[in-house]
Amino acid sequence: MIKELLAYLRPHRWILVAGGVLGLIGSAAGLAMPLLAKYVVDAFGADRSMAGPLIGLTVAVLVGAAVSAGGSYLMERTGESVVMGARRRLVERILRLRVADVDRLKPGDLLSRVTGDTTLLRAVLTNGVVNSVGSVFMLVGAIVLMAAMDGTLLLVTLLVIVVIGGLTASVMPRIMRAQKDAQEAVGEMGAVLDRALQAYRTVKASGAEEREITVVAGAAERARDRGMQVAGWTSLAGVSTFMAVQIAFLSVLGVGGARVASGALEVSSLIAFLLYLFYLVAPIGQLVEGAVQLQQGLAALKRIKEVEDLPGEPVAEPAATGGRPLGVRFDGVTFRYGDDRPVVHDEVSFEVPPGGLTALVGPSGAGKSTVFALLERFYEHQGGTISLDGRDIRDWPLGELRAALGYVEQDAPVLAGTLKENLLFAAPDATDDELLRAVARTRLDDLVSRLPDGLDTLVGHRGVLLSGGERQRVAIARALLRRPRLLLLDEATSQLDAVNELRLREVIAEVAAETTVLVIAHRLSTVTNADRIVVMEAGGVRAVGTHDELVGADELYRELAATQFLVS
Numbered sequence: 001m002i003k004e005l006l007a008y009l010r011p012h013r014w015i016l017v018a019g020g021v022l023g024l025i026g027s028a029a030g031l032a033m034p035l036l037a038k039y040v041v042d043a044f045g046a047d048r049s050m051a052g053p054l055i056g057l058t059v060a061v062l063v064g065a066a067v068s069a070g071g072s073y074l075m076e077r078t079g080e081s082v083v084m085g086a087r088r089r090l091v092e093r094i095l096r097l098r099v100a101d102v103d104r105l106k107p108g109d110l111l112s113r114v115t116g117d118t119t120l121l122r123a124v125l126t127n128g129v130v131n132s133v134g135s136v137f138m139l140v141g142a143i144v145l146m147a148a149m150d151g152t153l154l155l156v157t158l159l160v161i162v163v164i165g166g167l168t169a170s171v172m173p174r175i176m177r178a179q180k181d182a183q184e185a186v187g188e189m190g191a192v193l194d195r196a197l198q199a200y201r202t203v204k205a206s207g208a209e210e211r212e213i214t215v216v217a218g219a220a221e222r223a224r225d226r227g228m229q230v231a232g233w234t235s236l237a238g239v240s241t242f243m244a245v246q247i248a249f250l251s252v253l254g255v256g257g258a259r260v261a262s263g264a265l266e267v268s269s270l271i272a273f274l275l276y277l278f279y280l281v282a283p284i285g286q287l288v289e290g291a292v293q294l295q296q297g298l299a300a301l302k303r304i305k306e307v308e309d310l311p312g313e314p315v316a317e318p319a320a321t322g323g324r325p326l327g328v329r330f331d332g333v334t335f336r337y338g339d340d341r342p343v344v345h346d347e348v349s350f351e352v353p354p355g356g357l358t359a360l361v362g363p364s365g366a367g368k369s370t371v372f373a374l375l376e377r378f379y380e381h382q383g384g385t386i387s388l389d390g391r392d393i394r395d396w397p398l399g400e401l402r403a404a405l406g407y408v409e410q411d412a413p414v415l416a417g418t419l420k421e422n423l424l425f426a427a428p429d430a431t432d433d434e435l436l437r438a439v440a441r442t443r444l445d446d447l448v449s450r451l452p453d454g455l456d457t458l459v460g461h462r463g464v465l466l467s468g469g470e471r472q473r474v475a476i477a478r479a480l481l482r483r484p485r486l487l488l489l490d491e492a493t494s495q496l497d498a499v500n501e502l503r504l505r506e507v508i509a510e511v512a513a514e515t516t517v518l519v520i521a522h523r524l525s526t527v528t529n530a531d532r533i534v535v536m537e538a539g540g541v542r543a544v545g546t547h548d549e550l551v552g553a554d555e556l557y558r559e560l561a562a563t564q565f566l567v568s
């Protein structure tokens with residue numbers, strides 16, 4: 001773990017060394033102060049000119065202050081860079097995780113790892129490490145001098161310090177565990193709050209505010225309790241430092257007194273030794289503080305590593321969009337979402353030639369959305385072959401594959417930001433002309449002219465300022481701007497009014513004239529227009545045909561058409 005912690009420091013090691021050296025020089029200047037003051041006083045007594053010593057003293061004060069300030073500035077700067085680097089790596093990892101892993105993670109908790117845990121790294125990496133190194137220097141120096149005074153007394157001192165130091169060290173892992181629990185409780189708090197914010201209206205409509213508050217507050221209490229434990233262990237560690245020096249003082253006084261009495265040691269040496277003993281207080285205190293910070297940093301690092309160690313997708317190299325319509329082929333595809341999950345696709349086979357409109361229909365849970373998820377390679381199928389354009393999707397570079405597809409999700413397809421940002425999300429390089437054409441094709445021009453700032457109007461968190469039908473058309477326009485070779489459209493199940501439905505049907509028909517469109521259909525209007533319909537049931541393909549053919553030949557389809565489609 002320590003090695004991994006140091007890895008964060010490696011890129012900044014020279015700045016850290018410089019900061020550390022400046023800090024040491026600053027301390028040395030501080031140490032020189034009494035000596036220079038003594039010269040001033042001596043000069044005063046001896047009736048000599050005080051100018052020299054005074055100038056020396058002033059320079060030492062100024063240089064010492066400037067050097068110390070520079071040193072601590074360098075440290076803080078590095079701290080910020082380290083935090084930034086850790087955040088960047090973490091965010092990069094999070095955005096490159098596999099969808100299957102993200103399904104299991106809680107967004108609020110991830111957020112707290114990026115914001116909270118990375119911040120904890122700062123103290124340990126800068127002050128913690130640097131102060132500890134400085135303290136070790138001072139400790140070693142003092143010990144060497146003490147050894148020169150009297151070896152026996154040094155042994156007594158070290159014995160006391162080692163015993164109490166060992167006891168202090170034994171609480172360190174507890175500090176780390178308590179700190180990790182505290183951070184986990186903060187993460188939990190984020191997760192619950194995120195859940196409540198994602199379903200804000202449902203929370204209110206369900207009268208669940210109080211319950212959600214209780215859950216968040218519960219996590220906050222846990223964070224407090226564990227934080228208090230950290231504080232308790234930290235105080236214990238602090239007080240034991242003080243105790244170590246006090247006990248060492250008494251022991252040295254006792255043993256030293258006896259040695260003075262027996263003539264083995266001079267009184268002046270005993271006094272000097274005792275003075276040095278108190279000199280140890282500050283560096284030992286800093287070492288203990290550094291060790292505590294180290295534990296806190298390690299706790300944070302553990303949480304950061306848990307995410308960083310998750311496997312990611314291969315990096316999808318950006319690829320050019322546009323091109324010929326793609327044909328799709330599923331050949332005996334089997335898939336389940338996890339080893340302990342039921343089979344979702346059991347030998348799914350169907351073929352879609354390039355171009356035209358193909359509808360996927362079937363009862364809820366039949367595995368229709370999963371077809372899209374597999375095409376986008378959000379998940380890996382376990383058996384059979386999926387090919388696009390005659391090429392196994394496993395052989396497509398991920399970036400190229402996703403650039404060829406346009407994907408419109410069923411839920412919340414609009415992101416916070418302006419309408420324009422939303423439209424350009426999948427194709428940031430699209431020209432204004434292309435943008436306006438997509439707006440016109442998806443019949444969004446009415447909306448744009450009504451909005452106060454046109455395309456630059458903010459659409460709110462998850463597009464809440466737009467209607468359901470508008471959000472859907474924005475999502476389609478966004479997918480179209482990517483010039484997909486295969487458009488995957490998961491029709492929203494929400495009821496659209498007649499005008500919106502007609503518009504949507506027109507848009508889909510137009511797009512299907514240019515590219516392959518695969519739509520999960522919940523409306524009869526979409527289905528009757530389709531060139532072919534794939535009927536799915538319980539993880540398999542039951543029938544393929546046109547509306548008229550299927551009404552004649554397939555009982556399930558007839559039933560679906562009679563109830564589900566006509567109802568919606």
Ligand SMILES: Nc1ncnc2c1ncn2[C@@H]1O[C@H](COP(=O)(O)OP(=O)(O)OP(=O)(O)O)[C@@H](O)[C@H]1O
Nearest residue numbers: 103337341344362363364365366367368369370371
């Ligand atoms: N991310 C997931 N993790 C685990 N199981 C999932 C996941 N997504 C879907 N499932 C399961 O897979 C099965 C098929 O889901 P899928 O969404 O493909 O069905 P669908 O035919 O699109 O249904 P609907 O018409 O209701 O959207 C369901 O039983 C569902 O519980």
